[in-house]
Amino acid sequence: MRETSFASPLLATANSENSGAEGLYSTFTGTFPTLTTEAGGTASLSHNPSPFPAGALPGGDPILAAPIPVWVAHYPFTGNSPASFDPDPLSTASNLSSVGLGPLAYATIGVPAPALRLSAQNVPNSFSLSSYLSFTVTPNPGHVLNLNEFSFDIARVFSTGVYTVNYEVRSSVDGFAAAVLSGTVTTGSGVWGNVMTTLGPSFMNLSGVEFRVYFTDSNDSKLNSILLDNITVVGTTVLIPEPETAVAAVGLGLLGMLPWLRKHTSRRCNTSWPRVPSRRRP
Numbered sequence: 244m245r246e247t248s249f250a251s252p253l254l255a256t257a258n259s260e261n262s263g264a265e266g267l268y269s270t271f272t273g274t275f276p277t278l279t280t281e282a283g284g285t286a287s288l289s290h291n292p293s294p295f296p297a298g299a300l301p302g303g304d305p306i307l308a309a310p311i312p313v314w315v316a317h318y319p320f321t322g323n324s325p326a327s328f329d330p331d332p333l334s335t336a337s338n339l340s341s342v343g344l345g346p347l348a349y350a351t352i353g354v355p356a357p358a359l360r361l362s363a364q365n366v367p368n369s370f371s372l373s374s375y376l377s378f379t380v381t382p383n384p385g386h387v388l389n390l391n392e393f394s395f396d397i398a399r400v401f402s403t404g405v406y407t408v409n410y411e412v413r414s415s416v417d418g419f420a421a422a423v424l425s426g427t428v429t430t431g432s433g434v435w436g437n438v439m440t441t442l443g444p445s446f447m448n449l450s451g452v453e454f455r456v457y458f459t460d461s462n463d464s465k466l467n468s469i470l471l472d473n474i475t476v477v478g479t480t481v482l483i484p485e486p487e488t489a490v491a492a493v494g495l496g497l498l499g500m501l502p503w504l505r506k507h508t509s510r511r512c513n514t515s516w517p518r519v520p521s522r523r524r525p
């Protein structure tokens with residue numbers, strides 16, 4: 244049994260018994276983002292004896308597939324909790340925390356209830372770099388984050404007069420310098436709106452990220468507050484490509500490597516692979 248590990252989640256391992264027949268390698272379809280090499284520089288490549296499309300392999304082998312974006316951070320405040328309820332096992336999102344916005348409190352309405360509640364008393368009336376909600380997302384060792392979207396639901400609650408609410412999202416990608424998402428809440432009291440932005444190329448290949456959501460409002464009335472729900476980051480957590488295989492992939496193109504692999508795997512890996520005795524002519 245030979246095993247090949249691909250350093251990308253685009254392709255999980257596919258194993259089968261080696262027959263020693265070079266022709267089997269030509270049955271691969273699809274692309275191989277990276278390929279591990281054994282000590283001494285000999286490349287190994289396992290195979291499935293039948294061509295496989297991008298879909299489920301017989302026998303439940305992992306498959307070629309594009310990584311599907313998931314919630315890598317998701318704060319629905321279920322049970323009045325500041326924890327992330329995300330499904331990504333390859334990264335960890337911290338609890339949401341308040342810096343300069345008073346203790347976290349919760350409202351009995353939401354999308355669905357409950358929601359996070361920030362009292363107007365604790366929200367600054369002009370922009371302050373020291374008043375924000377914060378959370379981090381950290382990939383597991385050997386992984387990086389590729390982030391696609393940031394979104395949340397927001398409402399303002401006010402009883403009298405004018406209550407203006409502004410929000411602004413920044414990240415550690417640029418040292419919290421620029422807003423990736425900002426706006427003013429225009430919905431009526433207690434009416435929810437959803438805001439979302441796509442995250443650009445600077446949010447690819449991250450070893451970790453912190454998001455901060457800043458708020459300003461127009462007064463400090465006890466009757467006014469900002470409500471937040473379902474703060475969510477969508478992305479994928481993927482393996483870091485190994486340097487030598489990344490170089491090989493860039494330099495040669497992996498499909499272009501297949502003839503080389505056929506040649507070298509058959510000649511150089513036969514110390515551990517069962518060799519088929521050559522037939523002797525009578």
Ligand SMILES: [Ca+2]
Pocket residue numbers: 362363364365366367368460461462463464
């Ligand atoms: Ca205020």
